[in-house]
Amino acid sequence: MVLSALVVALFATPLPVSYSHDVAPILDRHCAPCHRPGGVAPFSLFTYSDAAKRAGLIATVTRSRYMPPWLPTEPRFAHERKLTDAEIALLARWAATGAPPGNPAETPPVPTFAEGWQLGKPDLEVEMSNTFDVPADGPDLYQCFAMPVAESASHYVRALDIRPGNPLVVHHAILFQDTTGTARARDTGSGYPCFGTPGFLPARGMGGWTPGSLPFQTPEGMPETLYAHAALVLQVHYHPVGKPASDRTRVALYFTDQKPTRTGYDIPLGSSRIDIPAGDRAYKVADSFVIPVDVDVIAVNPHAHYVCRDMLGYALLPDGTRRTLIHIPNWDFNWQQQYVYSKPLRLPADTRVVMEYTYDNSAANPRNPNHPPRRVFYGPSSTDEMAGLHIAVAPADAADGEELGLALWGKLVRATGGGGLSRGRR
Ligand code: HEC
Incomplete structure (x- = not known):
């Protein structure tokens, strides 16, 4: 009788939740890719004190699924950024119980993030010809930059990666190639405004960067063609952050000799x-x-x-x-x-x-x-x-x-x- 009451009590009281045992692994995996020094988010979620002072806010933004940012409710996609209901409940319980630290010896090691290009040395690396100044405030800016490429032959591109010079102000970036000469004519050194479309047709989109995204790899047998003498055009969405900032974003391209076997x-x-x-x-x-x-x-x-x-x-x-x-x-x-x-x-x-x-x-x-x-x-x-x-x-x-x-x-x-x-x- 006493024993069964104890068993019921044990099941009824959820196990205590602590930072070191439960919360740190979730934050390291799902939040730190953006919430880290040099990342896109305005603060890090690396240490106990980073997390504890925001425990309530973390519970709120995960319950509403505002964080991690992921818009589709269905279907399932590759590289999905979503917490499970159990993980969300756990973060809520941690906040509700006063954000206990747990046993520091149990805290997993701080995750590390590759500093260089994630896919290794690129076959072609290009960057914006100048740094672009983003004012402290005002509306978001959509700017296109024609990036000089001195390629006299066409190439098959199997992968590309984009690295913002200043991830705090770069909201997203899309890479196009322009075979019409339009972008090169319009960009006199600091890009040209281009909300929505880059202003030439056909606008051949090659891939993009959003906060937390992985390098873009083409599907098996379907490399993209980079045409000889084309201009690579980077469309960047800048978001002012309250202090003046500057950015010079870089792009890495990886070539392959394999001809496309399927056409997209x-x-x-x-x-x-x-x-x-x-x-x-x-x-x-x-x-x-x-x-x-x-x-x-x-x-x-x-x-x-x-x-x-x-x-x-x-x-x-x-x-x-x-x-x-x-x-x-x-x-x-x-x-x-x-x-x-x-x-x-x-x-x-x-x-x-x-x-x-x-x-x-x-x-x-x-x-x-x-x-x-x-x-x-x-x-x-x-x-x-x-x-x-x-x-x-x-x-x-x-x-x-x-x-x-x-x-x-x-x-x-x-x-x-x-x-x-x-x-x-x-
Ligand atoms: C893909 C990048 C990315 C990931 C992953 C991400 N965040 Fe964020 N987070 C941001 C950015 C950028 C902002 C600032 C802009 C905004 O509020 O939208 C932000 C803002 C926040 C804020 C402040 C919200 C506010 O209203 O002030 C909290 C809290 C937060 N994130 C928690 C988390 C937690 C917890 C996780 C993991 C479960 C997470 N984020 C994962 C990019 C990310």
């Missing part, structure tokens, strides 16, 4: 017919495309500005099955990135891929850039909107590439000829 295609779902009445809380933008051949879906890249709230991408298979490609219920422009599937997703011919975005143009949307809300159109600036879902696919059978390419061309012609791109502003 971009299915650009999206619409420029955006005209959102002020105050509208649930304005919908949709697009779809029927893929005529079997494909493997490799990655998705959603894009919109600040008024967008909910992003849904899905595939409707010919047998009626519906598979979620991505769902972001609470879009945050500040954490945009490409999402790579852990395993490519095979879709049979005649699958319809669909995007459905919902915009909240009311004052209740805390990210609405317009106070009071105003009518919002399609456009490139931060107070305009966009709607895009890029789906990176490779035909299952390389011989099907031409058919897919033609179907995509047809979609583009319908979008432009049908008034899509030209009639955004009515």
